[in-house]
Amino acid sequence: MIDFLRLLCAALALIAAPLAAQQSMPAAPYAYTQLEDPVLEAEATELMETLRCLKCQSQSINDSDAPMAGDMRHQVRSRLLAGESPDEIRSFLTQRYGDYVSYQPQVSSTTWPLFAIPLVLLALVGLILLRRLGKKRSDGEPTQ
Amino acid sequence: MIAELGLVALWLSAALAVLQMASGAMGLAGGDNARFAIYARPAAVVQAFLATLAFFLLLWAFAITDLSIKLVATNSHSAKPFIYKLTGTWGNHEGSMLLWVAVLALSGGLLAGLERRLPEKTMSATLGVQGFVALGFYAFLLLSSNPFERLPVPALEGSGLNPLLQDIGLAIHPPTLYVGYVGLSVAFSLCMGALITKQVTPDFAKVMRPWVLGAWVFLTFGITAGSYWAYYELGWGGWWFWDPVENASLMPWLAATALLHSVSVLAARDALRTWTIMLGVLAFSMSMLGTFLVRSGVLTSVHAFAVDPERGTFILILLGLYIGGALGVFALRAGSIAEGKRFTATSREGALVFNNVMLSAILAIVLLGTLYPLLTEAFDVRVSVGPPYFNPAGAIFAIPMFLVMAVGPLLRWKDDKPARIQFELAMLAAVVIAVCALVAILGDYSILSVLGLALAIGLGIAAFLPLRGRNLRRVPTATWGMVMAHFGVAVALFGMACETAFTSEKLAAVAPGGVEEVAGWTIELESVDPVAGPNWTAVEARIFASRDGGERIELNPQARNFWSPSQATSESALVTRWDGQLYAVIGDQAGVDANGNTRWQLRVWWKPFVTFIWYGGLLIAFGGVLSIVGRIRVDLKRRNAKALGDARREDMDALKGDSVSGGGPVPEPAE
Numbered sequence: 162m163i164d165f166l167r168l169l170c171a172a173l174a175l176i177a178a179p180l181a182a183q184q185s186m187p188a189a190p191y192a193y194t195q196l197e198d199p200v201l202e203a204e205a206t207e208l209m210e211t212l213r214c215l216k217c218q219s220q221s222i223n224d225s226d227a228p229m230a231g232d233m234r235h236q237v238r239s240r241l242l243a244g245e246s247p248d249e250i251r252s253f254l255t256q257r258y259g260d261y262v263s264y265q266p267q268v269s270s271t272t273w274p275l276f277a278i279p280l281v282l283l284a285l286v287g288l289i290l291l292r293r294l295g296k297k298r299s300d301g302e303p304t305q
Numbered sequence: 306m307i308a309e310l311g312l313v314a315l316w317l318s319a320a321l322a323v324l325q326m327a328s329g330a331m332g333l334a335g336g337d338n339a340r341f342a343i344y345a346r347p348a349a350v351v352q353a354f355l356a357t358l359a360f361f362l363l364l365w366a367f368a369i370t371d372l373s374i375k376l377v378a379t380n381s382h383s384a385k386p387f388i389y390k391l392t393g394t395w396g397n398h399e400g401s402m403l404l405w406v407a408v409l410a411l412s413g414g415l416l417a418g419l420e421r422r423l424p425e426k427t428m429s430a431t432l433g434v435q436g437f438v439a440l441g442f443y444a445f446l447l448l449s450s451n452p453f454e455r456l457p458v459p460a461l462e463g464s465g466l467n468p469l470l471q472d473i474g475l476a477i478h479p480p481t482l483y484v485g486y487v488g489l490s491v492a493f494s495l496c497m498g499a500l501i502t503k504q505v506t507p508d509f510a511k512v513m514r515p516w517v518l519g520a521w522v523f524l525t526f527g528i529t530a531g532s533y534w535a536y537y538e539l540g541w542g543g544w545w546f547w548d549p550v551e552n553a554s555l556m557p558w559l560a561a562t563a564l565l566h567s568v569s570v571l572a573a574r575d576a577l578r579t580w581t582i583m584l585g586v587l588a589f590s591m592s593m594l595g596t597f598l599v600r601s602g603v604l605t606s607v608h609a610f611a612v613d614p615e616r617g618t619f620i621l622i623l624l625g626l627y628i629g630g631a632l633g634v635f636a637l638r639a640g641s642i643a644e645g646k647r648f649t650a651t652s653r654e655g656a657l658v659f660n661n662v663m664l665s666a667i668l669a670i671v672l673l674g675t676l677y678p679l680l681t682e683a684f685d686v687r688v689s690v691g692p693p694y695f696n697p698a699g700a701i702f703a704i705p706m707f708l709v710m711a712v713g714p715l716l717r718w719k720d721d722k723p724a725r726i727q728f729e730l731a732m733l734a735a736v737v738i739a740v741c742a743l744v745a746i747l748g749d750y751s752i753l754s755v756l757g758l759a760l761a762i763g764l765g766i767a768a769f770l771p772l773r774g775r776n777l778r779r780v781p782t783a784t785w786g787m788v789m790a791h792f793g794v795a796v797a798l799f800g801m802a803c804e805t806a807f808t809s810e811k812l813a814a815v816a817p818g819g820v821e822e823v824a825g826w827t828i829e830l831e832s833v834d835p836v837a838g839p840n841w842t843a844v845e846a847r848i849f850a851s852r853d854g855g856e857r858i859e860l861n862p863q864a865r866n867f868w869s870p871s872q873a874t875s876e877s878a879l880v881t882r883w884d885g886q887l888y889a890v891i892g893d894q895a896g897v898d899a900n901g902n903t904r905w906q907l908r909v910w911w912k913p914f915v916t917f918i919w920y921g922g923l924l925i926a927f928g929g930v931l932s933i934v935g936r937i938r939v940d941l942k943r944r945n946a947k948a949l950g951d952a953r954r955e956d957m958d959a960l961k962g963d964s965v966s967g968g969g970p971v972p973e974p975a976e
Contacts, residue, residue, distance in 0.1 A: 226892065
């Protein structure tokens, strides 16, 4: 059943795609065109893989054929070309669409447990290992 | 009649689950009540038969497209290819839950029918718990998701099946995962049985081990198949996206992997008793959680779930009941079970404990990242947690785990001196550091993929070190299993790191006749033509790919449009080479070129060593199979030897003229 919903949504998005393609002149030229500079394009791909397609179920804009994802790819590529850094583009997009658009959660009032809990976990793991393996032990007595 | 028969079989199964539960409880009560314990085994066996029958009846209804059954009418179509009519049986909520329950009953029946080594009381408790678990899921199926519901008026035509699911991947992927999920229920019941009767012994571990191994093999295979299916079917070349549905299958696997190692320590060394029980509870809890996540609709939208919560709430209650109950029993009993034999940090047990803690920590990270967005969504705050979170957070624990995994199998049980294996340690450290340095010099790659690559190569060598200096013909099959599985981890890790670091992508609008280049491959689009299938139409590209001027290989990616229901999908085309895969997808029209020819969106990737991810997965599963075969062979051999010994003793006794007393079954000897 893996990805059933993701598939469904991707497919729904695909239905809409041919409509957009009917127009002979694409509105967003960088939706399906790579940047000339391979370094910039690599940066673009890396960024696009961590941005959520808002019209899909669990898909990055890099992987989606939804028109909106195409628009966002165009945004990313043309802004990179204009000299913005990936972080600036990410914060522009999160300002516009909310935290939901970025797969890379930032520390904030709503997401701090995502970062605090792993730290607690790290401490806990250390504690368990110390208790279990820390000191040499002799053979315990047999159980009842 | 089919539907009614199926429903009757299900209700009878539920009734038998009640009998099994009651009989198990009676057996536990002891005294006069113990004579009722004899019903537990037959109840489980007959139940297995009935539940399987119910599933096959539904399969039959789908095979003949019985449109008077609601489930068939909503999920099937008379024009669908036959194989997909069959696989459609479990391509929906009710059908897949019926499969789940049938596998649950079947594994319970197998346990009841085959297992004779445990003390009767422990067995009674185990079967009672198994019946209790089964009962909850029968209730879920019968009360809130009846697969055999009839329509008041039969439908004229079915409303089809999601075309993306019309794929052979669907045929094998969910059933294997379910066998894995549900196989862990037996481990859960055995743990509970052993805990209730205070029989957490090496013998119990030996009984449980094949079940855990079996479930784990199926889970490994299911996840591997699912990953490959998503890779070629979804058309964007990704093999893992930390999607909640993917995580739902990964979490039980992580727990089962930890359990597998823990149960081996318990069997061999009588250590880690409470730890094993805890992991047994955890593994099945994760299976149920996965089922809840996928089946309740909570992933699509927390709000949709809140509006129509019947099914989700039902599973959630079951989840709370079983996990809560298990933890309750654990809290009551854990004090009376000693930790078992002790060991030092630098022993094989020590390494296994370390890695079990790491696996549990990774599990906790995955759990957190999966559930947290659902939690905040309930409070109208939407956050996304994806690969940029899971990869580094998981790596914090995964990297130490891989390091310890490389040396753990070289250590001796109980106590060892690291100095004894200093040559191996130095060599592995040198390899890992050398690869890191080499890759870092060659190019600018992400730190995780460089580390992954180095660890993969180190692990690949380390996997075979336990065989050093041994006569290969005398190495036990189970040890080969461990070597294979560990080598598989290295292979898969290598594939993941290579794909992440070295993939090349080419995206272009190409008119027929146009040529593109990607990573040494020349891609020529010859033509784009319309084609039609049984329930779809498509545009199909004829692409010729050649590597460094070599042989021209034809590729035919399609962009398909299905009707009933109407959907569009992208069918990728692949060229597999030993060192990677070429992955091509055709997209939409993209205007015209200067000469007025229509251009098409073409997307091509070269993914070096990407196939190693799934070869690795298969190797891991194969290692598990070897281990099961090895254990069972040793077991049978011992049993035969014992039977032979008994027969000889009887002969001797007869010769002496003594009358041989009692021909009853002799308890199995400890291994």
